[in-house]
Amino acid sequence: MSRRSTTKKSPITKIIASIVAVAIVALGGFFIYKSFLAPSGDKQNDAKVTQEAPKQAYTASAEEKEYLANKFKGLLATNSETVGYVYIPGTQLDEPVVQTTDNATYLDKRFDGVNEPLMGAxxxxxxNKKDFSDRLTWLFGHARGSKVADHRMFKDVNYFSRQEYFDAHPYVVIETPERKYYYEAVAMIIVPEETAFYRTSFDDDADFEKQLNIIYDTAEVKKPNVKVSAKDKYLVLSTCREEDDTIRANLYLRQIPDSEMSDFVKQHGESLQYKPTRE
Known part of the structure; x- marks a missing residue:
């Protein structure tokens, strides 16, 4: 006889071998389940991914782009420092906007380049950044008033110190070569010429929001129940007061964010279309 045929396994060895075999089969079955069955259940629950909703971006329509291209072609041909156009529907405020390296040149220099005191542009x-991307953008213009025959420019800004006028003209439109921006009137304040509010940069959100709250809380004419936020962008139209050369009227406006643009344009777009008042 051979050695193999004469070797016999003990009962204990057989039991241990059976247990090991069962364990191997069970473990293998578990891995097979996890690999092939779990994707529709357990794995999905164990690997949940929270995705943020994409931020909405405003895209100018082909019609708007064509309109702006034609408009700014003429404006830039007249003045290469043109950065925008501002108008307030229902008023006489209807002006191109320029920017240069200082805040003095255009006090007397007209848009067409002619130097004429009290006219300017x-x-x-x-x-400020010329694309209106700052959190606070300033536009300056003479009110003119009775001192000159032409009463355009920023004279109508002064009328916003009356609540009924403020309420009747809630929106301001800014056009740029790339797109339109819409703003809502938030507050009108009268301040000294050398006010500390004339700032274009801030330490942080808290610093910016603090100033906005001071302005809104102290304004006698404003949109009710507004909660100012450092997350928003603002525009100020600033002009002089005819009754006192040492004070200024500042109209604060909140930019309609891109996330609200679709609904805003559907509701107000047609009424805010440009209608020229300049001769």
């Missing part, structure tokens, strides 16, 4: 603060 509407200009953006030299420290």
């Amino acid at each position: 509407v200009f953006m603060d030299a420290d």
Whole structure:
């Protein structure tokens, strides 16, 4: 006889071998389940991914792009420092906007380049970005009033110190070569010429929001129940007061964010279309 045929396994060895075999089969079955069955159940629950909703971006329509291209072609041909156009529907405020390296040149220099005191042009603060992307953008312009025959420019800004006028003209439109921006009137304040509010940069959100709250809380004419936020962008139309050369009227406006643009344009777009008042 051979050695193999004469070797016999003990009962204990057989039991251990059976247990090991069962364990191997069970473990293998578990891995097979996890690999092939779990994707529709357990794995999905164990690997949940929270995705943020994509931020809405405003895209100008082909019609709007064509309109702006034609408009700014002529404006830039007249003045290469043109950065925008501002108008307030229902008023006489209807002006191109320029920007240069200082805040003095356009106090007397007209849009067409002619130097004429008390006329000048509407200009953006030299420290602002010309694409209106700053959290606070300043536009300056003479009110003119009775001192000159032409009463355009920013004279109508002064009328916003009356609540009924403020309420009747809630929106301001800014056009740029790339797109339109819409703003809602938030507050009108009268301040000294050298007010500390004339700033284009802030330490942080808290610093910016603090100033906005001071302005809103102290304004006698404003949109009710507004909660200012450092997350929003603002525009200020600033002009002089005819009754006192040492004070200024500042109209604060909140930019309609892109996330609200679709609904805003559907509701107000047609009524805010440009209608020229300049001769």
